[in-house]
Amino acid sequence: MSGATRAEVCAVACAxxxxxxxxxxxxxxxxxPTIGARLARATFAPDLLLSDGEATFVTGCWAVGExxxxxxxxxxxxxxxxxxxxxxxxxxxxxxxxxxxxGNVNISAIGDYARPARQLIGMRGAPGNTVNHPTSYWVPRxxxxxxxxxxxxxxxxxxxxxxxxxxxASRFHDxxxxxxxxxxxxxxxxxxxxxxxxxxxxxxVAEVVASTGFDLAxxxxxxxxxxxxxxxxxxxxxVIDPRGLRYGEVP
Amino acid sequence: xxxxxxxxxGTADSxxxxxxxxxxxxxxxKPGEVADxxxxxxxxxxxxRTGMTIGIGGWGARRKPMSLVRAILRSGLRDLxxxxxxxxxxxxxxxxxxxxxxxxxFVSLDSIPLEPHFRAARESGTVDVTEYDxxxxxxxxxxxxxxxxxxxxxxxxxxDVMRLNPELRTVASPYADGExxxxxxxxxxxxxxxxxxxxxxxxxxxILGPDLYFDDLFATAAEHAYVSCERIVPTGELLAEGGxxxxxxxxxxxxxxxxxxxxxxxxxxxxxxxxxxxxxRGYASAAADPAKWAQFTAAYLRxxxxxxxxxxxxxxxxxxxxxxx
Numbered sequence: 251m252s253g254a255t256r257a258e259v260c261a262v263a264c265a266x267x268x269x270x271x272x273x274x275x276x277x278x279x280x281x282x283p284t285i286g287a288r289l290a291r292a293t294f295a296p297d298l299l300l301s302d303g304e305a306t307f308v309t310g311c312w313a314v315g316e317x318x319x320x321x322x323x324x325x326x327x328x329x330x331x332x333x334x335x336x337x338x339x340x341x342x343x344x345x346x347x348x349x350x351x352x353g354n355v356n357i358s359a360i361g362d363y364a365r366p367a368r369q370l371i372g373m374r375g376a377p378g379n380t381v382n383h384p385t386s387y388w389v390p391r392x393x394x395x396x397x398x399x400x401x402x403x404x405x406x407x408x409x410x411x412x413x414x415x416x417x418x419a420s421r422f423h424d425x426x427x428x429x430x431x432x433x434x435x436x437x438x439x440x441x442x443x444x445x446x447x448x449x450x451x452x453x454x455v456a457e458v459v460a461s462t463g464f465d466l467a468x469x470x471x472x473x474x475x476x477x478x479x480x481x482x483x484x485x486x487x488x489v490i491d492p493r494g495l496r497y498g499e500v501p
Numbered sequence: 502x503x504x505x506x507x508x509x510x511g512t513a514d515s516x517x518x519x520x521x522x523x524x525x526x527x528x529x530x531k532p533g534e535v536a537d538x539x540x541x542x543x544x545x546x547x548x549x550r551t552g553m554t555i556g557i558g559g560w561g562a563r564r565k566p567m568s569l570v571r572a573i574l575r576s577g578l579r580d581l582x583x584x585x586x587x588x589x590x591x592x593x594x595x596x597x598x599x600x601x602x603x604x605x606x607f608v609s610l611d612s613i614p615l616e617p618h619f620r621a622a623r624e625s626g627t628v629d630v631t632e633y634d635x636x637x638x639x640x641x642x643x644x645x646x647x648x649x650x651x652x653x654x655x656x657x658x659x660x661d662v663m664r665l666n667p668e669l670r671t672v673a674s675p676y677a678d679g680e681x682x683x684x685x686x687x688x689x690x691x692x693x694x695x696x697x698x699x700x701x702x703x704x705x706x707x708i709l710g711p712d713l714y715f716d717d718l719f720a721t722a723a724e725h726a727y728v729s730c731e732r733i734v735p736t737g738e739l740l741a742e743g744g745x746x747x748x749x750x751x752x753x754x755x756x757x758x759x760x761x762x763x764x765x766x767x768x769x770x771x772x773x774x775x776x777x778x779x780x781x782r783g784y785a786s787a788a789a790d791p792a793k794w795a796q797f798t799a800a801y802l803r804x805x806x807x808x809x810x811x812x813x814x815x816x817x818x819x820x821x822x823x824x825x826x
Binding site: 304305306325327328329332335336358359363364365366367368369370371372373374375376377378380381382403404405406407411412414415416417418419420421422423 | 560587605606607608609614615619620623624625626632633634635636637639654655656657658659660661662663664665680681682711712713714715
């Protein structure tokens with residue numbers, strides 16, 4: 251369908267991260283990943299569990315920025331989230347401040363750790379998430395200062411770091427995809443280096459390569475990211491984001 | 502009551518407040534009665550000492566024992582090690598120069614992702630830090646609570662948590678799997694401060710909101726735990742507002758209980774009140790500007806807790822803080 255905006259293409263690309271995940275918890279940080287998780291459940295991934303962002307699993311499909319309107323189906327305080335993640339029954343999409351070629355991610359501090367140029371939120375659950383269950387990332391602005399050769403602090407564990415840390419770290423380590431405002435990327439190259447999967451309509455491969463601060467694996471012709479279906483567009487526009495909050499992340 | 506005060510005075514006067522420990526607590530009640538642990542914020546703070554390791558309950562800008570934090574700001578305490586799922590508690594204590602070391606998984610105001618005072622403290626290098634994965638922090642408190650030296654986890658392996666905290670060790674499973682896991686060391690606390698919705702005078706406390714966070718683990722990891730609450734009610738009325746599963750903090754865990762209506766302000770204390778987002782925005786903007794911070798301090802942090810609550814209630818255009826009947 252023509253007329254889909256870049257933000258809507260991104261939301262569908264985020265939704266695709268949870269395709270085939272079955273009956274697990276989909277956790278999202280950011281507006282467009284949250285739209286994606288709700289869209290996935292409303293269409294091709296009906297078994298996903300979604301929380302209200304506090305301590306309740308809720309059913310149904312509701313608007314971002316609004317309280318849920320569906321019935322609650324579970325109580326999920328933070329302690330339970332920690333249990334779920336250690337059990338591997340979760341796929342999270344987080345927002346990195348820096349990400350490198352093997353998927354190491356920094357949300358802790360930029361610059362010298364002892365006296366950072368910019369203190370960020372802190373490790374949060376990134377170390378535990380990444381060694382326990384599938385993890386994807388959302389980057390609303392694909393740029394070299396985010397896609398760096400080497401992250402300043404490893405909060406989320408990349409493939410090289412997991413391998414170096416041994417079997418206990420790599421056993422459940424599974425980075426699925428990186429969605430940005432320009433493209434979809436994954437780590438399914440022979441050495442788990444980041445690979446270009448698709449470019450969003452209107453974006454060139456050269457633009458993605460130039461916006462990435464390390465060598466990106468690009469094999470052959472890169473297809474365009476798929477467009478939203480008419481039903482997906484209706485859900486995004488009328489049900490999940492009627493106020494257009496998605497344009498705050500991707501104008 | 503004199504009996505009780507004598508016991509508490511003895512505890513507070515000893516160099517290390519735990520000198521009496523549990524045996525002191527057992528002496529608190531008169532024969533046939535449960536001890537009355539009610540006290541004020543300032544009485545709690547009088548039992549803390551410079552250099553202590555203090556855990557603070559809540560999560561981000563949610564259900565923080567802010568009236569107790571404000572009492573620490575008014576005190577002479579310093580060189581504290583603060584353990585927290587951090588929010589404005591961490592920011593305020595850093596801004597007041599009370600903190601030597603922070604132990605945290607994150608520091609955030611939730612609706613405002615980054616805490617300005619925490620950022621300033623880190624970016625000026627004025628506090629030492631132990632930064633963990635948030636699940637590791639739970640494990641550290643749980644190990645201390647269970648009197649175990651460590652608990653194993655996958656969280657932290659392969660990340661810079663290991664590089665930045667070189668004292669951390671791994672442990673090999675003694676079973677056939679042989680997995681080598683991170684051994685999170687127990688993190689015993691000298692004192693814990695938590696804020697709940699209701700409590701009784703004996704120190705049983707009740708959570709009416711959707712998430713206890715890790716307040717019970719803060720209390721049980723600590724030698725001395727103090728709970729503030731929105732309202733102290735008779736023990737027989739605790740079940741009027743919540744079911745039996747809401748009585749999660751037991752009196753064996755706590756040494757003092759403070760009635761602090763609106764005491765978590767400006768963080769949330771659902772269902773009694775939500776976060777005061779407008780006040781928090783004002784806090785964050787003041788915290789980012791030294792001149793405005795001086796004004797904020799003068800308006801809110803120079804006086805008593807009652808002065809604070811009056812100042813909050815009198816803000817132009819805002820209703821009085823929610824206080825339940």
